[in-house]
Amino acid sequence: MGMKGRHDIIKVGDHVLLYLDHRRTFLVKAEPGRVLHTHKGVVDVGGLVGRRFGEAVESSLGVRFYALKPLMRDYVMKMRRRTQIIYPKDVGLIAVLTGVGPGWRVVEAGTGSGALTAFLAYLVRPDGRVYSYEVREDLLEVAERNLEMAGVLDYVELKLGDVTEGIDEKDVDAVILDMATPWLVVEHAYESLRDSGSFLSFSPTIDQVKKTVKALRRTGFTDIQTYECLLRRIIVEEGRTRPETLMIGHTGYITSARKAVHAGG
């Protein structure tokens, strides 16, 4: 009855997340002859080919690593980064607040290292598209490699350009900003969005939030909301269950809004 056929077999060229513990993971490409050197010994990466995803492999020192199939969050955490990247907790909230999903056309700026871009592209597949703007050409190159690694480059249009000067696309479902001066983009976002479309901005400082909210009110957006999201990891072990001592206390504020329109407009 062919149960073997059900297994997810690692093929040449597949990415594998070697998982030691939640702080130590390694993203590798399964190719003959390749090895990974770690503090816990050498792992035979080439030898992963033909094994199943999820299998444990032992390093030369006998330490066990799990060969997981990477999720988008794994790709993102392993991206080459030249900029502060967005945290998964914030991406989830961004998706739910804006409504980004399959088929959506989304404008994003700035691309940065492509972390948020990758998540958005993953969610709009297969028919949607992310138009991602970045003013720095070097970052676009980094992002391109990262998006290719993450397998979502086909769903992204990387654009060298400054959204404070304008947005080419019209009738997009959402405009999502992770940049220093979002308030300078609010009017362009309004022009670019479809009726009732979603605006979202991610900003580390409250000063940015205040300027952005002010611009949103002036421009004709409604349902303007600002949130912050705090994530705590809980250590769950018999007799010593407790939240982790150190946590990320702040990444950024998330401001969402929807485009109101004026009759005869």
Add this chain to the structure above:
Amino acid sequence: MGMKGRHDIIKVGDHVLLYLDHRRTFLVKAEPGRVLHTHKGVVDVGGLVGRRFGEAVESSLGVRFYALKPLMRDYVMKMRRRTQIIYPKDVGLIAVLTGVGPGWRVVEAGTGSGALTAFLAYLVRPDGRVYSYEVREDLLEVAERNLEMAGVLDYVELKLGDVTEGIDEKDVDAVILDMATPWLVVEHAYESLRDSGSFLSFSPTIDQVKKTVKALRRTGFTDIQTYECLLRRIIVEEGRTRPETLMIGHTGYITSARKAVHAGG
């Protein structure tokens, strides 16, 4: 050049979210002759037909409502509910942690009022599928209506059944549980998941988390993590910017894990 064509026009039968402020919104169906009675006057719902999404309409008392195109989060907040429903902040995190996205096959239990089901269905479109189990027939009926309203019923298979006794589907990408005794489902989830597939459980109490984590460790899952997510709304107004006084201090803990497999298994 036909800019009119770009507008999102409200048609008969369309759902509209009438937005007064962030605490007062109304989900209505645009049908001739229908009106909405509110404390702020009567709104001519039938008259919305032919207007653009995002337009402001005035009630009989001259109060302005915005006619927004509902997002999935709007549908969910307006669902008929017989059970505590999941919060959007948790849904976002659940999606990112599990990797649920277009094309995924997901088992979910229990269906409850269908809130989490609706979000998951929205994300797996158009080729994925959510198999949602519920032991109470009356809830399945509520969920069915809710999912139909939210426009995602086609992507869901509602199943009357108890996942503590087994899961029919094999090779699913994720098993997501929002039920009282998730630890009783861990072995069935393992059997149901594809290699390296995602397990996730949402539980209000730490006692549930401890039992679930224990079962996950025993059953052969890896990358077992528990989180809680706190969302704070920030009031942004000149001279009185501050977090909101009352907040939801706790909804539930989120435990995620991935299926490890054993060679020769």
Add this chain to the structure above:
Amino acid sequence: MGMKGRHDIIKVGDHVLLYLDHRRTFLVKAEPGRVLHTHKGVVDVGGLVGRRFGEAVESSLGVRFYALKPLMRDYVMKMRRRTQIIYPKDVGLIAVLTGVGPGWRVVEAGTGSGALTAFLAYLVRPDGRVYSYEVREDLLEVAERNLEMAGVLDYVELKLGDVTEGIDEKDVDAVILDMATPWLVVEHAYESLRDSGSFLSFSPTIDQVKKTVKALRRTGFTDIQTYECLLRRIIVEEGRTRPETLMIGHTGYITSARKAVHAGG
């Protein structure tokens, strides 16, 4: 050996906190003939005289109340209030940050209903003193009654006056502000404080904090820090241990500083 002598006996005129559960407590004065009417029946308050603090008494409906000896936090929670009062969690932090303790001389403004005043007075006993300013005479009267009830009026000097126009006292150990425009008091606080003395301001909005911090920097304070403190109640019960669903998400920001001095000044 007279163990009876050890007991804390309720005397005529003593305040008693009748404790039903953490949401339902009643502060009463033990006097002959007095009764308390509650939804859980009538409690014979007069009958408390001669009994021990900590004893359970039954209402006419057979419901048990504990006759606790009030702590300062109990008095504060039961104060007649005309203003938003400070939360215990914030008072604790204020005390630790400023160093307020026995013997300190503290300037406070505004008095409001006297909640913070009462805590400060409690801590500076027996030799310290709180100089509490308030511009509204009606509030001073409320505060006076509240402080008398809490048993700390002797340690407080209630002053009708506006600290934005000046502070009479010199060489005080701390200036503590809970008022709308703390930045207008920063220079007067500087003049009033002893060398290296403690400044503290409690403000609900970030806009107030920014103005206050700016004034502190300009005026010659050092070690300027701003904090917020979040308190969560945890429900601890077998099988359903979890943080409480609703929490106070924000009360105010706490800004502390210390007076730097300039040689020859």
Add this chain to the structure above:
Amino acid sequence: MGMKGRHDIIKVGDHVLLYLDHRRTFLVKAEPGRVLHTHKGVVDVGGLVGRRFGEAVESSLGVRFYALKPLMRDYVMKMRRRTQIIYPKDVGLIAVLTGVGPGWRVVEAGTGSGALTAFLAYLVRPDGRVYSYEVREDLLEVAERNLEMAGVLDYVELKLGDVTEGIDEKDVDAVILDMATPWLVVEHAYESLRDSGSFLSFSPTIDQVKKTVKALRRTGFTDIQTYECLLRRIIVEEGRTRPETLMIGHTGYITSARKAVHAGG
């Protein structure tokens, strides 16, 4: 009119907190000839004698340090420590919940490095007393030096002993525990407390909390509450105001209770 007389002059033997910024402070003793070597140059500590608290002094590299008069929180942060010490945020809450103040008699265990002991001693002065138990003699020695440095040793009775085996003192106002097995002390605490007296336990894990709450309920305590307190530092600077990125996400849970008594007992 003798304003000079008002100044707080640094005398030989005084402790001084040299403040560079909120992460870099140095607790020194002003004695002739003493110097402090820092990465920002050498500070002439001996030269502080005769200057005013709060004055700025320059290091050999021209970097400015403020010579602050230490608060109890400064002493505590600079204590020699062999154990995890309690955070100021938690101390404030402990004081408010228990009611510890001038004149109180408090039993504390374990002493550890003496951080909590020092705060409690500071608050019960001049007539109260802290009875602090510790099973490790080496820690008692560390604590003794720390308490002497902090100037509160006279208000503390350090006791080599195990409170799980009993508490010598009777009729104390509060029993405060920061130790691994607080539940084993609950009955002894009950015996030691005066009627309606305050129990408090600080524990890092939820497992400890559950056992302690269970013991409290069994033993006859009432008003049993558990809290956690989260402190966030806010960076306040024009154009970049925001919470600090990293925060302490968890120190411990605080469980408070009050002694109920039974008539005829």
